[in-house]
Amino acid sequence: MKLQSKVRPQEKIPILILTGFLGSGKTTLLNYLLKNYQDQKIAVLMNELGDLDIDSQLLVQVDQNLIQLSNGCICCSINGSLVSSIQELIEREETINLLVIEASGVADPLPIILTILGTNLRDRCQLETILTLIDAENFLNALEESEVAQKQIVYGDLLMINKTDLVEEEQVLMIESKIRQLKREPRILKCQNSVIPLSLLFNPHLAGDRFESLMEELQINHHEHHSHSELNDGFQAVTYERTAPFRIRDFQLWIDQQMPRQVYRAKGWLWLKESYQRYLFQLSGTRITMEDDTWPGEQKTQLVFIGRNLDPNIIHHQLDQILIREPLNL
Template identity: 40%
Template sequence: MTATIEVPKRGLPVTIITGFLGSGKTTLLNHILNNQKGMRTAVLVNEFGEISIDAELIVSSEEDLVELNNGCICCTIRDDIAESVLRLMERSDKIDYLVVETTGLADPLPVALTFLGPELRDLTRLDSIITLVDATNFAPDLFNSNVAYSQIAYGDVILLNKIDLVEEAEIERLEKRIREIKEDARILRTVNSAVPLELILDTDLFQASSLPQEEAHVHDSHDHHDHEHDHDHCEHPDHHHSHPSHIEADGFNSLAFESDQPFSLDAFQNFLNELPDAVFRAKGVLWFEESPERHIFHLSGRRYTLSSDDWPRQPKNQLVLIGQRLDTARLREKLQACIARPATRGRGFGR
């Protein structure tokens, strides 16, 4: 069953895609359009003529808008991004998610600030900035360009693309160079921009503190990350719907864990403390022996949120971990070790 993602009450989530010409932005947009399910996604681009859209997918086509039968809408940016977003949001059919592609020669900062500005900040929420980097065309002199520097400095996720065309030593050199610009960069290695959508959409990775300080202080009130979503969609964490097998060839993999026994809260906290960096995303519903409530868990990068409500049915643990080259057997073993020992059962509220 595909999990549908509820839109948080605090505005339409927005992901900005940036990166130099030829880095794979259009390929990534196609990947999103072809693989998103359960959400009505709008893609705002400079020119959607570049996006290869199957004729059978098109429901209707206007001058600057194409509607697809999988719920996606492609729209070209008119003169002004804010105006284009407002036009999209005025449509009678609700949009769940917005992806904006910048031009290859653009600094993403002005685009980000548009969503934090007075026209859009109460209607939208900037979820993440995704930067594509072409591993085959990553000459050091690119870094003399303020635009290339900014694209990496403001990227919440860096997709190091076309890694199938370069040697491992070169990839490692590029990653080191990226980390010199952004120390804690989350770098995903990709081929043909193929990445599980859970790692780039609805991740809530954007932080206003990553903007230049003179810009950021204006938007501090927007930087809220220890929040609680409306988590009804988490009941069936689904680990298949955006993991076609060709993605797994690029080293992305996932682990689905279920147990009808509760976790020990301390043991699970230790598990999180030791979680390898290769785990980029996790989500699920958790049952702790110390609590009678259902706990809804989301992890993106190093940050996680835990909210709680009542169990609608028999309690159980359901958790999905997504990452790159994960040792799933070892992770499963560690999760199994989090299950509360029978001798301690009953001291808490476990049912």
């Protein structure tokens, strides 16, 4: 995995691309998101509003191209080009904490990805995660019949095998085998009824300078439960904070060779010896980005790793081994 750097303007809106073949459970997942993100303003963009069966308790107002929900979230159809639809959303007066783009079940997600990364939208938006939902019952058939189903696997950061309760374990193992034939080192998870760990998709505390509030919460959690980890649907959030930098090569080698495979998401601020800038580091699946920014105050590295069966002591020890502790001569 190569670390890519780009300039990070302020107040970027995180984007989740939701893809998956027909019947994989995307609509169920969207409803799950809309009902479970408390105090977060989510905007959903989809091809057809009629495809989304919104919980009637959330409905406030329905217009031709927009559904307004009681929790402040909105759902819009893609009206014209994707670029103009996204621009129209982010220019609204309301603050948007997360933008979800639902790809059509028979759509190649690559054009959506390129639209975000290859246009001026990248100045206002941050691609957080590309989530691919997989129908455990029908995926093998879809894979044989559709090249799109293969591309949805190839471009996905996190691959969620859904409806695992409807098939035998042997079927799930066959799906995992097919996935590994298509994608190197895939991050695969299993779920039922589209219920997935929300911390893997988006955590508002990890956005920009609000990272510090998460660190404080996890410190409180550590004192109360005598643990370095925050449990969330079986997942842990392991924090790492040090007032010393890394060399970029040493940190990349750790990511490539030592970071536990059970890490599905990571985010935070990096202090690197080679630069006066601070870097917003983000890992989603196996995709990594780094965006440089200016230091607002004290220089320090602050990271959060989210995954299953993580040993905080091992992660802390390994990262401490590559810290530069001698005086710096920048």
